[in-house]
Amino acid sequence: MTQKFETRIVHSLVKIFPDQELAETAAASGAALLNEVFSYQVAYRSKHLMPEVKVTAESGIGDRITLRSVGLVPSEYPVQHDHDDNMLRTTPGLYPDPLLPLNGDGVLRAYPGQWRSIWITVNPQNEVKPGLYPIVIRFESASGDKLAEERFELEIIGASLPKQQLLHTEWFHTDCLTTHYHTEAFDEKHWGLLRKYIQTAVEHGVNMLLTPLFTPPLDTEVGGERPTVQLVDVEVTGEDGYRFGFDRLKRWTDLCDACGIEYFEFSHLFTQWGAQHAPKIMATVDGETKRIFGWETDASGEAYRAFLNQFLPQLVDWIRENGLESRSYFHISDEPTLDHLGSYGSARNIVKDLLEGFPIIDALSDYDFYEKGLVENPIPANNHIDPFLEHGVTPLWTYYCVSQYKKVSNRFFSMPSARNRILGYQLYKYDVAGFLHWGFNFWYTQYSKRVIDPFRVTDAGGAFPSGDAFLVYPGEEGPIESIRMEVLREALQDLRALRLLESILGREAVLEALDEGLEEPITFSSFPRDADWLLSKREWMNGKIKEHIHKSAVSS
Template sequence: MSQSVTFQTRLLSSLSKVFADEELLQGSYNNGSAFCNETFSFQVAYRSNRLLKNIRVMLQSEISPHIIVRSVGLVPSELPAYHDHDEFVLRSTSGLYPDPLLPLTAESVVTGYPNQWRSLWITVQPEDEVKGGTYEIGIRFEADSGESLGEEVFTLEVIPASLPAQTLIHTEWFHADCLAAYYGVEIFSERHWVLMGQFMGTAARHGINMILTPLFTPPLDTEVGGERPTVQLVDVAVSEDGTYAFAFDKLDRWADLCDAHGIQYLEFSHLFTQWGARHAPKIMGNVNGKSEKLFGWDTDAMGSSYHAFIRQFIPALTGWIESRGLKQRCYFHVSDEPSVSHLEAYGHASRLMNELLPDYPIIDALSDISFYEQGLVKRPIPGSNHIEPFLDQQVTPLWTYYCCSQYKEVSNRFFNLPSARNRILGIQLYKYNIEGFLHWGYNFWNSQYSRRAIDPFQVTDADGGFPSGDAFVVYPGEEGPIESIRLKVFQEALQDLRALQLLETLIGREAVMQSLEEGLEEPITFKCYPRDMEWLLSKRQWMNEEIKANMVVK
């Protein structure tokens, strides 16, 4: 740590969270290593004992074209945690929390607020263009007068080898209507398509390789009887004899956009309502030249009219899928988070879907294994706090998810949780050979139940609906997506998973797991795992060293 009369600086890892009103308890983090096709992040914290404006940030490095410097912004949280949260939190009080990664101004200046720690987020992206070797990354702070206030130098080793491609299927639900609402653009206008492409690209670069595809307006987080703005990629026309015609022009454009931005899998939105499967999603159609609502909350999902629609729609959709060669890339949903009380309605819907889609994977988030045992869900996605019965029965393939309900013991990514609790998931996914991970909130910028649109820079808890950090991992910037520290840390978890998979090819799975759990009092599970950032950082360094020692690098 360097120090002057007015200014302090300290190097920190990506797993530290710097609060303006707290002392830094972490020691300095001065060096690390990364493969040539992964993203590496660290932080430089700084504090002034008086107000200092226009502090220039100077980046000095041989690999500076591959480095992005951003400021960690503060956003408010009124609901950081539920009242009965566990003890593995940083704090539980309302206030300002570090989260958005804000671009620096054109002049690359920051402000030093009196006696407040703030931080810069440094992202290194070698992108297979940086030669293997050790590089110094210098960050210098200068006063408006040109006086040097402080400087830190981080040493990064770029390992001349590549991590394998990601095999985990990962979806964070993409809310196209929220983009249109925040930016004030018409749904499916040219500007909307541009925005959707930008946010898809950011998702793909962070390991989100599956995207929620709104065949019809997704029946998700909508109050009963309420509506979200119409986001419907399939055009429906009703003929005089009551049959339907389907046009896939917008769905074609969506698929092309996914291809252009690196999205591998299409996750078709649910064809029955959330929490019960008793109704149909909002489906608009052309009736005698006018747009009318064909189905919605007043539709009995078990009724003949909706069944007739589904029996015509699914074959048309699978015809489109197969004509585009997408059969291996498409997944379907019935209904989100059904409970045991919904078994009859869900079973009715599930049997219909399985009859019409015998060759396609159908996935749903749920936590009661009886749905699987009765054959209603062949690819269940249990919550991470309810996954043990599915593991015990050796359900394969197995996915998992978490949301606001998984706030005790297990990994999660709320504002108030240590970043280590976010990143540990990569090791857990590796140990249990998890095929896919689902989360509902990539960019949900609405209140709970979508009663109103919100500004995510001002409201981070969905109007008191969920702990801050549950509903979104990206913010809407003037030029497109603004990433969060939680998104970057989750990306690191996925890179850990890929590093473990690479190491397994070199020393075997048994040796990997033995070394991962060496010295631990209990084996790693979804609820039991090391909780300190130093363990995670040292284990990732161990992975890198082992890989280097056991392979011929290029």
Template sequence: MTAAHSSFTTRTISSLEKVFADEELQAAEFRRATALQKETFSYQVAYRSAKLAKKIQIRVESALASSIAVRTVGLVPAEMPVYHDHDEHVLRSTPGLYPDPLLPVTEAEGLTGLPHQWRSIWVTVDLSAGVPAGSYPITVVFTGQDGQELARETLELDVLAAALPEQKLIHTEWFHTDCLATYYGVDVFSERYWEIVDNYVKTAVAHGINMLLTPLFTPPLDTAIGGERPTVQLVDVEKAGDAYTFGFEKLKRWVEMCDRNGVRYFELSHLFTQWGAKHAPKIVAVEDGETKRIFGWDTDATGEGYKSFLEQFLPELVGFIRSNGLEERVYFHVSDEPHKDHIPWYESASRLLKRFVGDFPSIDALSDYDFYEKGLVPTPVPASNHIEPFLQNAVPGLWTYYCCSQYKQVANRFISMPSARNRVLGLQLYKFQIAGFLHWGYNFWYAQYSRFPIDPYRNTDANYAFPSGDPFVVYPGEDGTPVESLRLEVFREALQDLRALTLLESLIGRERTLELMEQGTDAPITFDVYPRDAAWLLACRERINEAIRSHTA
């Protein structure tokens, strides 16, 4: 560290550290790194002031300065950081303030150094535009309110000539547009609503999310039985007796918005309720000039009324898909997280769907192998702690997911967990050739079961429902744009590791790539056995980069 003021201390550290305001900084210094073209490289500079210091200015000196952004790592309360029976691989289990949101640093406000508190800034280097290969010093300079230099920290970034290949993994984080409308107080489908949705989609795509949950009808997800979420239905429905007509103008606009932002796949919202497929999702229609709900919790999923609706709707939807050239881009859903005792209902729903959309892939998060064995779901999405039977049976095109229940041994990204536990997933996805990854919480800003809205800056656990951080990875910015979390940034690094491994495999083969990846491990990597420390992960990525360099020179 280089400090011009004895009362101001700094240290350059990696992106895999979490800096707590109420403890001494343990993180090792991080001075050198490599990165590939088309990569986003991140690291931190931690700082501590001996006395209150306001309006500290940050300046970046580097040939890469135009590609560098600096944000401050904010703190949020975690009242329920983890469940009572958590494993030992967490940073803390106590309630308190945890680092997570990456907040803008304005020139007017600068940074505030609070007495004897370690804080950090997050430095992001965007190499997507391509820069000449070479070594680039990046110097971050801290200046006091009086203009006097307080400290400067330099990291040497070696940019390689090779570029990350395009991401093959299909990745979805469930996108809740009703939460956007609720938080920002805008009408669904107003022009401002579309602008805000567009902003959040841009950020999602920039972080490796290439599939978007598409609300044909209001998604029947995390909704209390008998309750409703705000209507975000993209398909217009008119009802006349037993006949229906459908309008796809909003869905067409959604597709065009996704195309503009680089979304590759459309995850069509579930056509039956969560946890059992026993009911229809909330569907509204215009009947006799009045807009009203025609299906929902009071609808028997196996009844003739809903069956007749689907028999009329699904052929029209398939026609829309084909006329818009989306045949290779859509995935259907039946019901989320059905259990073994739900098989009769799920089977009925699955068979009905298959009659009309048999040519299109269908995915569902479920963890009982029986669903796949019975042919009820062609592409199962088992949880990472229930994936073993699917791996043993070599299920082709296998996906996986995690959520609040995957908190023992396997990778996850709760606010209380070390960032290495977040990032290691990239290596696991590569080793087991996983085709897709799903998570339910890009921006779920309601209490559990969508009972009422919450402020994600104050409530990070969906009102004491899930470990803090599980429901979302972005926070709402004041101007209708998202504030990213450090967890989202680290997850992007995991996906970049996956892409780097894919590149290396194309150069030296899969067997040698796996050997190099697992070098220095005590046991072969699985979903619940893997190195736990940040230093090993950082060294692993450096090995991968050096092998790429030596085979592309």
């Protein structure tokens, strides 16, 4: 290192480690559509400690630009022991992930000899005219001396991404907000936080939200329970008699409408991994709040069956009264295995007629469930999706989580960002209807035994590789986003750009172009690994869109 202060522009798919030399070449230009969020980075390194470095952005679209500092968080468990070789590193240490707001003066600290970066986000929001816009990022010392500046040219292309067709849910853990921010469930502070987190999810392509009719029976220790977050009021009126209230659920759906949520997935009606018990359900009994169902409840027993026979018809009536029929989805149980065919089938039979006409979706990877008619809308993991594709299952969703770490796309800290972003191309090629992930903001240890600080514990207490359990961090006033969340949004934008290109060239031409020049066609387990392929393919797409705009202008 010869200079006192070095800077370099790099694209958004670079993860910059403080203890690693920066090998990526500079990238000084890019392009985005009128309603597309565009991100890039400016890396910096100081020879000496500089406690105060001021960073500013200068551009004709400066009001559309946000600067954030890429923070470092620890990972004690980066990846499983038998991982594949498509990894950045596998050792424990500090990994770049949270996108931290700069203070009001745009001041950051530069550590001696460490590469760090500023994350630049441009959001045109359909309010910037097509054209070329220079962006200058300037670094100054505490005394006002210029340390460095980097110029980037962003082209805004005169076309808009079409509306997202993909149904996308990142499971929203309402109770994690109550425990981290020390609120009561659904008090006014909680509602305010819910709004901020839901808005952030929507801005990043989430259009379906896990809705806790009752406390979701997810990642809960057998015999244990998670904090109560129950939207439906229940009152016991007599033996096997119940009265239900939906006021809180109405406030939830109204809030979701205001934030842009389009679909509701009502929380699972039976416990995870087998559908053998009822979820925790709280009710007013003789004026006192008590738990009336839970782990002690046999899912197929008469008591819970009687409850569902009363509750679900009233819920369905409420859904119809509020015009939500086409926006409502249900779950039975998460991730059942072949050992649970009997209990899952029994649970399905209990609710099948009660939920007639509503889609039931569940994450499960054994084709037998679909073949035996136990689930009409399966969500197989991306490493178990082939049998479903071979049999032409439609509509078909997919998901990934802790177990999907060989050959397929995922988003652990230790993985290249290209392995995150390739998902958009895969979803397009196979015309996937929906994508599910379990961890938007899971800030507990495995089985929800303890609360964790996600800035210090990023692996759910040593259970899941860092990057699996959450996409956002809890800031003082609301969510702090992550590199992984921004790159996932880029993947969904690629998917929408492919849909736009399909409307211009036709689907067959787009599919042919995706695989052009590759040794193997793109599948869920075979895909280009390097970021350059992704960026060049998107550049090609942008070029075709611009050609179409030009031809349309000439012909008119």
